[in-house]
Amino acid sequence: MEEFFRIKRLPPYVFAVVNELKYQARARGEDIIDFGMGNPDLPTPQHIVDKLCEAAQQGRNHRYSLSRGIFGLRRAICGYYKRRFDVDLDPDTESIVTIGSKEGLSSLALAMTTPGMTVLTPNPTYPIHVYSFVLAGADIRHVPLSRDGDFFEELRRAVVNSWPRPKVLVVNFPSNPTAMVVDLDFYEKVVACAREYNLMVLSDIAYAEICFDGYRAPSILQVPGAKEVAVEFYSLSKTYSMPGWRVGFSVGNQHLIRALARIKSYLDYGMFQPIQIAATVALNGPQECVAEARQIYQSRRDILLDGLARSGWQIEAPKASMFVWAKIPDDFRHLGSLEFTKLLLKEAKVAVSPGVGFGEYGDDSVRIALIENEHRTRQAIRSMRRFLSAGADVRP
Template sequence: MTEEFHRIRRLPPYVFAEVNAAKAKARAAGEDIVDLGMGNPDSPTPPHIVAKLVEAVQDPRTHRYSQSKGIPGLRKALAGYYARRFGVRLDPETEVVATLGSKEGLANLAQAIASPGDTILVPNPSYPIHQFGFIIAGASVRSLPCTPDEAMLRAMDRAVRHSVPKPTAVIVNFPSNPTALLADLDFYRELVAFCRRHELFILSDLAYAELYFGDRVPPSVLQVPGAKEVTVEFTSMSKTYNMPGWRMGFAAGNPRLIAALARVKSYLDYGAFTPIQVAAAAALNGPQDCVEQMRRLYRERRDVLVRGLRQAGWEVPAPEGSMFVWAPIPERFRHLGSVAFAKLLLARARVAVSPGLGFGEHGDEHVRIALVENTHRIRQALRGIRAFLAGDNAGPAEATPQKELSTA
């Protein structure tokens, strides 16, 4: 009966549910599945952050309602991080809001700034909340190329000239989930200039800012002079400090957009549990060697996975950032599409991955492989994949070709 509700009708069937159901069925049958699907960090939160949480929770005063926009110490810590990392000055009172993860912040900002009939520009493929946060808010979405280059900027120009009404905002996400692409400051300069000229908001998802593996260090859009006039950027503690279940993130930038988000949040929540906020501030202000350890861990896993897939005959690009490999489906399986291929990989190789269709229709020739298992388990996955690719597995999977399925 939920289909009767207007906003629910605008949400298609959840593509990932097909693979998740097959994975649950296999595990219920006692099969050992190597799960490289959900981007869920498997490493523990650094001990000094946990210790600060334990210390804070001992104080009964922290058990009361917190502040919806975040305690002052946490907002100051985020401003300090931006100053050190990006050379960007933020006013903790007017330009920072703590969120329950970046996903919640994006969704609530969508509620604050979007109305039915508005158009939002979103890369395709991209993380589902980037488009569906605005679809839930009643807006329409126009797809852009997912590459941080002239192709995206040209598509934005066409959208501005041919959309009625003119687009309200554009989403960018670099390092990208799922494609792992990185942007540079030259691209951001062009983006900011375009959006200031056409009065478009920039909503930047920078959740993977600290997950990079080479000399290209991901910048912030806010480093561009004048960017704050049109930009809000979302960051998260989840990947940087292995704190996914803590649900701690931030929005920073344009005071008008920050005020709008803070006002919506004031009606919806009292903020994260205060000890979590205290511990998050300790993470931002404390020793950062744990961040470099995190990078080394994912770099090692990336190298093992990419090298092993290539040796098995599956050519995949080595990502420069994020915790994902965006893998083109091998040519002989491409006709299946990503959902059927992911189900076939699960059934024959005992490895779970995310179908690219779940990130948009333009992702249908890829699967996303998350670096969320240790190297021993990744090598186990590679043995299964190698045997699968060496066998006669080019026939149809036990799945419906996803040309009939919707994206999620």
């Protein structure tokens, strides 16, 4: 039978290759240290779990909930934006709860897209930024994103060379996978470009609270007038180590929030209400747990980078996110990121994500997620050091 239209639009999944090799190695009884997926290993803070259990005991919470999220949670979301970014939002018209930010991005892409519409996405980037729009029927124009590149020049080139003219720009800082961060003046320029080029901006700040060394990630909505051109997606998955709970939200431009609410009202009944109640407690309650998580990721980052630097692999320390974006060492760069990842898995028993899985401009790097504890991280450093010192002698 012929493959369906949308399924055919999805290319082979690069990470599946690594996952399969990982699975086979584990089946052989090998101990693989897994820095592959950005899946937080820390438990959700106890007071949030307790609230979930308490709310789950109440029969009234077992019914269908509201697709756009209960008012208390939307009010908590707006409270967070006021406290953290000094941004005023109306819970009814400028905020919506989503089933993880991934679902929010996908549903909004579906709501916004006319077939053949051009969408600008960074490259490399988190795959949903691209594939939510691919699945909705849009055409993607990639905007190369690197520490040494000029993003705004790339953006200008992408706009003037695209026809039909692009309608949407996705930005994501702190970035997954590169861990690149920006300051508010970056968003000021993004908003100015959005006006000049007639773009709507989708900003994803999933890692806004996982910041190190005194850095604090800004929100695009801090730019005066940003609400006219932008919405922002946020996730509780990383901040409160709640990836399996599926809680995210979107805030900002009323027209986009309304469109998202409308399409979601046809697609879902909202999250299980006890989860929404516990998520409200996460946002309104004590925030020491966030500082603790930040400290744990930072300490893992330092251990990993110190250890790898001692084996000659110098990597720039990320100021945020739970990722280290590491240029492949010179001796191995010619292999490309997928072959290097396979070799690292085979020889060092360490799994990372090949940069090419996030886009062609990521192929000179691998992404190392800080999701193994300090003991396992040190163990990985020892085996990576042995592997790297064998250098060019190791062949795929």
